[in-house]
Amino acid sequence: xxxxxxxxxxxxxxxxxxxxxxxxxxxxxxxxxxxxxxxxxxxxxxxxxxxxxxxxxxxxxxxxxxxxxxxxxxxxxxxxxxxxxxxxxxxxxxxxxxxxxxxxxxxxxxxxxxxxxxxxxxxxxxxxxxxxxxxxxxxxxxxxxxxxxxxxxxxxxxxxxxxxxxxxxxxxxxxxxxxxxxxxxxxxxxxxxxxxxxxxxxxxxxxxxxxxxxxxxxxxxxxxxxxxxxxxxxxxxxxxxxxxxxxxxxxxxxxxxxxxxxxxxxxxxxxxxxxxxxxxxxxxxxxxxxxxxxxxxxxxxxxxxxxxxxxxxxxxxxxxxxxxxxxxxxxxxxxxxxxxxxxxxxxxxxxxxxxxxxxxxxx
Numbered sequence: 001x002x003x004x005x006x007x008x009x010x011x012x013x014x015x016x017x018x019x020x021x022x023x024x025x026x027x028x029x030x031x032x033x034x035x036x037x038x039x040x041x042x043x044x045x046x047x048x049x050x051x052x053x054x055x056x057x058x059x060x061x062x063x064x065x066x067x068x069x070x071x072x073x074x075x076x077x078x079x080x081x082x083x084x085x086x087x088x089x090x091x092x093x094x095x096x097x098x099x100x101x102x103x104x105x106x107x108x109x110x111x112x113x114x115x116x117x118x119x120x121x122x123x124x125x126x127x128x129x130x131x132x133x134x135x136x137x138x139x140x141x142x143x144x145x146x147x148x149x150x151x152x153x154x155x156x157x158x159x160x161x162x163x164x165x166x167x168x169x170x171x172x173x174x175x176x177x178x179x180x181x182x183x184x185x186x187x188x189x190x191x192x193x194x195x196x197x198x199x200x201x202x203x204x205x206x207x208x209x210x211x212x213x214x215x216x217x218x219x220x221x222x223x224x225x226x227x228x229x230x231x232x233x234x235x236x237x238x239x240x241x242x243x244x245x246x247x248x249x250x251x252x253x254x255x256x257x258x259x260x261x262x263x264x265x266x267x268x269x270x271x272x273x274x275x276x277x278x279x280x281x282x283x284x285x286x287x288x289x290x291x292x293x294x295x296x297x298x299x300x301x302x303x304x305x306x307x308x309x310x311x312x313x314x315x316x317x318x319x320x321x322x323x324x325x326x327x328x329x330x331x332x333x334x335x336x337x338x339x340x341x342x343x344x345x346x347x348x349x350x351x352x353x354x355x356x357x358x359x360x361x362x363x
Contacts, residue, residue, distance in 0.1 A: 003045055009147060011045035012118055015090040016152045020120070022052040023061070023092045023159045027211035029239060030056055031286040034163040036093045038065040040114070043086040048072060056284070062095055062105040066112045082113030091119045092156045094142065095129040106132045115139060118147045120156035125167050158342070162213075162287035165307050171277040174305055176290045176297050177208055179312040180324040186294060187322040200348040201312040206231050208310060212241050212289035214266075214280055218296040219247040228257040229291065242266060242285065246276060246296070273303050294326035301337050302329030306357055309339060313351040 003011070022037030029035075030053050038061035040049035049072065051064025059067065069087075070079035089095075095105040095117065106129045109117060116139040123129065130140045141147040157164075162173035179197045180186050187193035195202065209215055210231045217227065222245050229243045240263030245252055248269045252258070258265055266283075270276050280288065290300060300306050311324075330336055339355035346352070 003043075008045065011041060012088065012090060012147045013149060013152060015039040015041055015047065015088075016092075016118065016120060016148065017155075018047075018050070019061075019090050019092050020152065020155050020159060022050060023156070024211070026053045027159065027162075028213055028241060028287070029054065029237075031163070031213045032056065032166070032284045034093055034160055036061040036091065036160075038062045038089060038091045040065050040069050040084065041088045041090065048084075048087065057101045060096070060102055060105050061093075062089060062091060063102065063108050065089065066108055069112075079112075081111055084115075085113040086115050087113070088116040088118060089114045091117065093121050093160060094119045094123040094127065095133065096123060096126045097129040097132045098126045104132075105129065109133065110136055110138070116141070118145075119143075120148050120153050121160060124164060161308070166281070166286040171274070171281050171305075172213070172285050172288045173307045174277070174288045174290055174300060175208065175212070175308040175310060176300065176306050177205060177310045177312075178297065178324045179205075179314065181314050181316045181318050183317050183319060184324050185318040185321040186324040188318050189320040191322075193322075196316070197312045197314045197350045198348040201314075201350040201352065204312070204347055204352065208289055209241055210235055210239075211287070213285040213287045214242040214244050215289045215291055216244040216246070216276075217290075217292040219245060219249065219251050220295065221291070221293045222247065222252055222256060222258060224293075226257050227291075228260070228262060230262050240264070241289070242280075242283070244268065244276075244280065244288075246270065246292075273300060273305055277305065294323055297324075298326040298328040301325070301357075302327070304359075306337075308342075309353070309355045309357070311353045311355070312347070313353065315349055315351075 019037035019039045023035045026035035033056050037052040042048045049065040049069025051061050051068050053061045097104050097106045117133055118141045133140050143153050165173035215229045230240050243258050243263055243265040245267045247267050248271050338358040340358050341355045343354040
């Protein structure tokens with residue numbers, strides 16, 4: 001007996017919300033692959049399996065969810081073919097039909113007998129999975145359908161944005177993070193900058209580091225602050241992002257904290273930012289958190305290499321001191337780097353703004 005349409009819709013959307021949460025667990029851990037989550041519902045809308053892509057070369061989210069469903073009922077490797085007949089797989093990204101380091105997710109879903117697949121975003125790299133599933137009689141609902149509301153599609157897009165940007169541009173996705181007072185100062189006139197924002201905002205920065213493949217600063221920030229650039233407290237799996245220092249003059253001291261054994265470090269004597277990102281891309285880095293000073297941030301903006309801004313704004317005024325952003329290649333108001341807000345929220349007393357640069361188009 002099928003569920004009422006409204007009840008079915010709500011259960012699928014709830015499952016999609018959970019799949020998005022699961023997918024985010026893969027951020028910083030699955031590159032060069034996308035971070036994907038999957039939830040499997042039985043005919044009554046109960047969750048019978050869930051999973052996410054955890055590491056390159058490991059099971060994709062759909063395969064992990066199928067395995068989870070099998071382990072809940074059967075002994076290892078004893079689940080019969082088609083045991084998920086009548087079930088719905090809710091996935092954040094269109095199931096892949098290709099064979100890479102693992103087999104096609106479409107084949108796994110078909111062998112398990114899944115009757116319906118709902119996915120939030122189409123795969124720009126290995127599309128066609130939805131058509132394969134439909135060909136074999138699976139009911140498929142993708143973006144734009146009633147089972148994939150716009151809010152969920154946007155949330156899934158945010159998780160997959162670093163990967164999809166890298167696929168489109170051939171370079172890592174770059175997030176510029178900064179903290180400033182309401183008048184745009186990142187430090188006071190005497191140079192002091194700790195702490196502009198409160199504990200909640202600083203904890204959120206560690207979340208950003210945990211989700212990034214690499215954290216990048218310039219030699220100036222390294223010399224001035226001697227940052228460690230690790231995730232604190234360390235995540236349960238112990239994983240830390242690659243620490244990258246742009247140091248063309250070789251001024252990074254041997255006893256710098258960034259050279260300790262707490263995380264991997266790459267010191268680059270390269271000045272061309274496109275070359276820097278190309279080097280990181282070749283190392284399977286797909287997301288970079290830019291934590292450098294105002295000059296480096298300005299250079300990234302001037303080169304058109306910033307994809308997302310996360311600003312932590314403290315309810316304080318200084319009136320003097322270092323600006324959060326230096327020369328960014330702008331000489332007139334018309335040439336300003338405009339941002340499209342994605343999310344505005346409060347973290348304790350501070351404000352967090354997440355925004356995307358509006359790409360300029362030639363007239």
